[in-house]
Amino acid sequence: MSFGRLCMTGLALLVWAGCSHTPGASQGPGANPASAPRTEHVYLLPLEETLLEAQTLLQERRLVLEPFEGDPHRLISSWVQHAPDSVLRTRERYLLVGIQVAPKQSVVRVFRLTDVSIPGGTAEVASYSEVKIHPDKIEMDPFTYGLEEPRTLLRGTRDEAIEQELTRRLESRPSIEIVGDRAPESPLTPRRDENFYLQGWKEPARVSLCENWLRDAKELLRPGQTVLVGEQLGTREVPALVGDLACQAAAAGLAVTLGISMPKNEQSRLNTYLASRGAPADQDMLLDGDFWRRPYQDGRSSRAMLMLVDQVRALRAQGLLINLVAYDTDDSHGSQRDNVLAQYWLKRRAEHPDEFILVLAGNAHVTTLKGAPWDKDYSPMGWHLAQADPTLKALDLSHLPGFRWACNFNAQGQLDCRVYRIAHTQWLPSITLVTPFLHLFPHLNGKGYHGVIYTTRLTPSLPATAPISKPK
Numbered sequence: 001m002s003f004g005r006l007c008m009t010g011l012a013l014l015v016w017a018g019c020s021h022t023p024g025a026s027q028g029p030g031a032n033p034a035s036a037p038r039t040e041h042v043y044l045l046p047l048e049e050t051l052l053e054a055q056t057l058l059q060e061r062r063l064v065l066e067p068f069e070g071d072p073h074r075l076i077s078s079w080v081q082h083a084p085d086s087v088l089r090t091r092e093r094y095l096l097v098g099i100q101v102a103p104k105q106s107v108v109r110v111f112r113l114t115d116v117s118i119p120g121g122t123a124e125v126a127s128y129s130e131v132k133i134h135p136d137k138i139e140m141d142p143f144t145y146g147l148e149e150p151r152t153l154l155r156g157t158r159d160e161a162i163e164q165e166l167t168r169r170l171e172s173r174p175s176i177e178i179v180g181d182r183a184p185e186s187p188l189t190p191r192r193d194e195n196f197y198l199q200g201w202k203e204p205a206r207v208s209l210c211e212n213w214l215r216d217a218k219e220l221l222r223p224g225q226t227v228l229v230g231e232q233l234g235t236r237e238v239p240a241l242v243g244d245l246a247c248q249a250a251a252a253g254l255a256v257t258l259g260i261s262m263p264k265n266e267q268s269r270l271n272t273y274l275a276s277r278g279a280p281a282d283q284d285m286l287l288d289g290d291f292w293r294r295p296y297q298d299g300r301s302s303r304a305m306l307m308l309v310d311q312v313r314a315l316r317a318q319g320l321l322i323n324l325v326a327y328d329t330d331d332s333h334g335s336q337r338d339n340v341l342a343q344y345w346l347k348r349r350a351e352h353p354d355e356f357i358l359v360l361a362g363n364a365h366v367t368t369l370k371g372a373p374w375d376k377d378y379s380p381m382g383w384h385l386a387q388a389d390p391t392l393k394a395l396d397l398s399h400l401p402g403f404r405w406a407c408n409f410n411a412q413g414q415l416d417c418r419v420y421r422i423a424h425t426q427w428l429p430s431i432t433l434v435t436p437f438l439h440l441f442p443h444l445n446g447k448g449y450h451g452v453i454y455t456t457r458l459t460p461s462l463p464a465t466a467p468i469s470k471p472k
Contacts, residue, residue: 040107041163043170047073047106051098054108054166058094065096073098079115091115094159108166112159190280196468198310201278210247214453215437217245220393221252223354226345228382228394230363230449232422233299234405235458238397239308241436242360246312249356250320257348258312259359261300262326266291270324274313283310287465296415297463298407300328304461327359335379338365342384349389366394369448382448395438396449398425402458419460427452 043050051073055065058077068076077094092114099107190197220227229245231238242258250256262270269289276282286292286309292301299305312324327344329337341361349357361381364372368386372378382394401424407417429439433454440451 047098047100050106050108110159110162111156113156188281197280212244217438226357226392228359228366230366236304236461237455239304243308243311254356256356257323259325259327261328266326302461303464306464338381341381367448393450398452398454400457403460405460
């Protein structure tokens, strides 16, 4: 069988076999070139790691492997006998071929060899030609077969299903995170009073990962679901509820991505903090970001949001799979900004179709209907997403009267950031309840929401960088 030449240049991860076939290459008996993979995947891992994972993959199928012709980079498996036929005998075995491309680049091919013979006939693989490595390409001569008896036919083809499973295992496994007691201490000294800092880093691992459950949320907890939660910015309660919902989804076995309305350029600081102990100096480094130090602090950079980030850090340290994503932008405004935000999530969904995506945003961005009091042509993020995903759920907030931290324009046209009153919402349960719950409407309501998350009274959350008064 001829697999032609394999070409690789620069840092390309795929070495494709479509350059030009080696002239005069012969094909082994029963070869089927059309079934060969059209691309060659180069793992950015040492050959020992990739070959070991491939060997484990076959051993899980109860196959015994041993070096082929004394080469540790070529492993041949035991035969698997298929149901006997009245005339022919069919059995299969696997050949793993590892190629070292560079110290941390390798290729592993998985060949399924089929032996179809008249009972009494035998067959064996004769040889596998050498691989020649050049600076700008990889060349490989055809795979050849030898037959001991003319009555026996031996065919070998690449097993794409196993190769794809190998790729999934090697390149979809979570990165090791140095967290908890293993995370290094920050060499920096805390810069604020001790009472300012969150104390979660001191707490031992909790027995219950998710202490607070959002009632009636189970219906939404499924792979591939996107949930938008609209909030009145600057409260303590809403970020905490969203953190609880993310925990609930992750505890149910879902891969969760939680989006928070921070500029994308804050992502590296978030990642550093999520991998830290969350100690005071780690909190200082997170809050050094421009987003947290803006002259006017709206509710997106509240202490409650800092607590949400820290909650995700603690949950990840305990083994829950929750990604925290800063998805906002400062480069556009109005409908254009919402379109940019929607495109980010559409791209994310296309790349991760099974994720449970939970997005926290101001409620004006979450609605699935066009138009707003300030702009009849306004197209919110929720509207864009709903066009592409009819299963999307946009949730508004339901609450009693309360307070929040917000920025508004005063009579002189200047921004005035402080604590404001907030009225109760139009939809409220028939009786006053003391625990939050999720309620889905039978149909999309007149404001473009599929349901609400109910909480009682809202209380303000000041900017995360605001000093904390000492307890008396």
